Amino acid sequence: MTTFKSKHPHTFDLPRRINRLGELAYNLWWTWNPLAQRLFNRIDNNLWESVNHNPILFLHKIERRLLNAAAQDANYLSIYDTVFTMFDNYIQRKDTWYATQHPKNDGQIAYFSMEFGLHETLPIYSGGLGVLAGDHLKETSDLGLPLIGVGLLYTEGYFSQRISEDGWQETSNNPLNFDNLPPARVLKEDGSELTLQVDFPNGPVTARIWELRIGRTPLYLLDTNIDANDPTVRQLTTRLYWSDINLRVMQEILLGIGGVRALRALGYSPTVWHMNEGHAAFMTLERARELVKAGKTFEEAINETRTHNVFTTHTPVPAGNDEFPLWLVDKYLANLWPELGLTRDQFIDLARHQQNWGETFSMPVLALKFSDGRNGVSELHGMVSRRMWKNLWPEKSINDVPITYITNGVHSQTWMARRIRNLYDKYFGEDWLEHIDDFEMWEKIEAIPPQELWAVRSHLKRKLVFYMQERTRERWMKGGYHPVQVVAAGGLLDPYVLTIGFGRRFATYKRAGLALSEFERMLKIVNQPNRPVQIIFAGKAHPADEPGKMLIQEVYRKVKKAESGGRLVFLEDYDMNIARYLVQGVDVWMNTPRRPNEASGTSGMKAALNGALNFSVLDGWWREAYNGDNGWAIGPDADLDSNVQDSADAESLYDTLENEIIPLYYTGRDANDVPVKWVQRVKESMRTITPQFSTRRMVKEYTERLYMPAMEKNGKKK
Numbered sequence: 001m002t003t004f005k006s007k008h009p010h011t012f013d014l015p016r017r018i019n020r021l022g023e024l025a026y027n028l029w030w031t032w033n034p035l036a037q038r039l040f041n042r043i044d045n046n047l048w049e050s051v052n053h054n055p056i057l058f059l060h061k062i063e064r065r066l067l068n069a070a071a072q073d074a075n076y077l078s079i080y081d082t083v084f085t086m087f088d089n090y091i092q093r094k095d096t097w098y099a100t101q102h103p104k105n106d107g108q109i110a111y112f113s114m115e116f117g118l119h120e121t122l123p124i125y126s127g128g129l130g131v132l133a134g135d136h137l138k139e140t141s142d143l144g145l146p147l148i149g150v151g152l153l154y155t156e157g158y159f160s161q162r163i164s165e166d167g168w169q170e171t172s173n174n175p176l177n178f179d180n181l182p183p184a185r186v187l188k189e190d191g192s193e194l195t196l197q198v199d200f201p202n203g204p205v206t207a208r209i210w211e212l213r214i215g216r217t218p219l220y221l222l223d224t225n226i227d228a229n230d231p232t233v234r235q236l237t238t239r240l241y242w243s244d245i246n247l248r249v250m251q252e253i254l255l256g257i258g259g260v261r262a263l264r265a266l267g268y269s270p271t272v273w274h275m276n277e278g279h280a281a282f283m284t285l286e287r288a289r290e291l292v293k294a295g296k297t298f299e300e301a302i303n304e305t306r307t308h309n310v311f312t313t314h315t316p317v318p319a320g321n322d323e324f325p326l327w328l329v330d331k332y333l334a335n336l337w338p339e340l341g342l343t344r345d346q347f348i349d350l351a352r353h354q355q356n357w358g359e360t361f362s363m364p365v366l367a368l369k370f371s372d373g374r375n376g377v378s379e380l381h382g383m384v385s386r387r388m389w390k391n392l393w394p395e396k397s398i399n400d401v402p403i404t405y406i407t408n409g410v411h412s413q414t415w416m417a418r419r420i421r422n423l424y425d426k427y428f429g430e431d432w433l434e435h436i437d438d439f440e441m442w443e444k445i446e447a448i449p450p451q452e453l454w455a456v457r458s459h460l461k462r463k464l465v466f467y468m469q470e471r472t473r474e475r476w477m478k479g480g481y482h483p484v485q486v487v488a489a490g491g492l493l494d495p496y497v498l499t500i501g502f503g504r505r506f507a508t509y510k511r512a513g514l515a516l517s518e519f520e521r522m523l524k525i526v527n528q529p530n531r532p533v534q535i536i537f538a539g540k541a542h543p544a545d546e547p548g549k550m551l552i553q554e555v556y557r558k559v560k561k562a563e564s565g566g567r568l569v570f571l572e573d574y575d576m577n578i579a580r581y582l583v584q585g586v587d588v589w590m591n592t593p594r595r596p597n598e599a600s601g602t603s604g605m606k607a608a609l610n611g612a613l614n615f616s617v618l619d620g621w622w623r624e625a626y627n628g629d630n631g632w633a634i635g636p637d638a639d640l641d642s643n644v645q646d647s648a649d650a651e652s653l654y655d656t657l658e659n660e661i662i663p664l665y666y667t668g669r670d671a672n673d674v675p676v677k678w679v680q681r682v683k684e685s686m687r688t689i690t691p692q693f694s695t696r697r698m699v700k701e702y703t704e705r706l707y708m709p710a711m712e713k714n715g716k717k718k
């Protein structure tokens with residue numbers, strides 16, 4: 001392939017001995033390596049926190065005096081040399097898992113997603129879908145998969161959230177400064193920007209391409225926010241998920257069609273094309289169009305490409321399954337059907353979806369029909385998806401609908417606290433990270449003395465509480481904060497109390513209010529002398545989701561009541577940074593979706609690998625993970641009618657909390673005040689959950705079950 005340069009706007013002026021810090025800042029590898037983070041925070045921890053863990057901004061702001069001192073400090077230099085040995089070995093490594101398993105394969109995999117959650121400084125994600133995509137890329141880098149990510153670069157990112165005194169979500173969008181962020185524009189030999197064009201009704205639109213390095217894996221991000229485009233078009237890549245359907249369909253055309261063209265412009269020809277959710281499904285048509293242009297019929301083209309397409313569906317909830325009215329398709333895609341050799345009706349038929357309110361063009365239908373690899377993201381979600389899409393395979397029984405499942409996982413190194421890693425270094429042996437999905441290795445967890453594990457857990461909880469108090473202090477000092485908000489934001493939290501976390505998008509099916517539904521009973525629980533409990537809520541609602549915003553308000557109004565004693569808390573502006581503090585610091589991670597709407601969920605996996613216990617509805621991943629001894633279930637393993645379910649789940653939640661969780665935490669302490677039975681449960685949870693619900697296991701499964709079959713198939717469908 002042709003080579004292109006990617007250009008960073010600045011280089012740094014660094015002391016020669018430590019000048020590779022600049023290189024490190026531009027490869028997201030540092031985000032999952034605590035020792036690499038030490039290279040920044042050891043120089044000036046205050047600055048590191050105040051720049052929100054952004055190494056590029058850090059290097060722009062750091063005082064030269066401190067850099068010079070670091071370059072003279074033998075301890076610092078020893079860490080520096082270790083980190084760069086690790087980094088170089090990592091990037092150059094030849095005997096990766098993939099290279100060992102599939103030595104003869106030189107095909108590449110393209111991975112398209114509307115959002116990527118890689119780090120808090122690059123807010124181009126809104127929630128679990130994006131974080132999963134980010135974790136997927138980090139793992140493909142670790143495993144050595146020849147995968148290329150494709151997405152959009154949102155120049156304002158996702159919004160920041162503030163909560164008013166009355167509990168109303170206020171949003172602000174701030175332009176990101178790409179001088180201080182790791183994506184770099186891709187340039188041609190002559191120094192001009194590499195661009196591509198996509199056709200819209202008012203003429204062609206130009207997009208430029210940015211490159212981001214995630215270890216070994218490249219991610220290309222498209223951006224239309226440039227002078228050559230008209231103002232409407234420029235908006236396409238300012239924010240995630242416009243609610244205006246015109247902008248929404250244009251964003252998806254840009255991702256699906258523009259994404260394929262970007263890869264072509266860069267010189268790639270991937271063999272496997274993976275759509276992470278239906279947003280990217282126009283990709284199937286662009287790939288067919290390429291072959292039609294080369295002389296094939298549409299039939300031939302679509303059959304040939306279909307065998308190489310993989311589609312992952314992520315939710316049964318309608319808001320997550322985009323479909324467009326037919327007039328919108330007429331407006332934006334009329335230029336495409338002649339290029340495919342189709343009439344308008346034939347084109348609509350590709351993704352026609354009959355709803356009781358009319359016909360639509362459905363993105364998941366398009367993706368399902370034109371991919372041979374199809375999966376849901378947990379066992380239950382696989383079953384739900386087969387039922388949901390059965391009408392596309394009228395001749396098959398529900399069980400035979402060709403949608404399989406691969407349960408989600410998390411990138412363990414991204415989410416695991418440094419102190420927990422240190423424990424494993426000590427008790428598992430040096431190369432435990434290489435074997436993170438090896439169940440047998442996890443038997444070694446019994447070797448960790450309960451007291452040591454408990455000391456780490458207590459440390460992480462203190463860290464969470466102090467962090468929340470510090471944030472609250474800063475917020476208070478900025479002014480405009482009512483004193484009650486100081487309490488509601490965590491000003492009165494206690495680092496020695498049983499602490500429950502609930503952090504996720506405030507979509508109504510997640511029922512954030514369930515734990516407060518019998519409020520008087522909950523007040524008794526949180527304020528019980530000698531056995532108090534704290535609950536920390538956090539999460540954003542999509543700005544157009546009125547019921548979601550009302551749910552935040554309902555929770556906030558209860559949280560701020562004096563009777564809550566400051567033990568019920570709402571933490572503003574949930575993002576990957578807060579998620580890390582929460583999943584590492586709480587004792588219990590609670591999830592209360594209305595089953596079976598939580599396709600998988602992943603935050604509970606992050607909590608488990610840090611030693612928090614899950615307390616959740618048997619939906620998504622937790623239905624597979626729960627074994628009776630590694631956490632607690634809310635409600636039965638059955639689908640109930642939603643009204644019955646709400647009250648049954650609330651009863652189960654209160655009951656389990658009062659009779660099992662609280663007593664286990666506060667009683668049976670040994671001479672060192674360690675709750676030994678609790679710690680035993682924590683070990684059982686870490687042992688059973690960490691290896692199974694890791695992206696290590698997940699990406700290996702995608703490779704063997706979906707990527708390799710799509711790689712090996714040649715042309716014609718059987």
Ligand SMILES: *Cc1c(COP(=O)(O)O)cnc(C)c1O
Pocket residue numbers: 126127128129131503504505574575576579600601602603604606
């Ligand atoms: C992991 C994560 C999620 C996913 O939450 P679930 O409710 O478990 O799906 C959402 N947002 C952020 C910031 C996360 O880190």
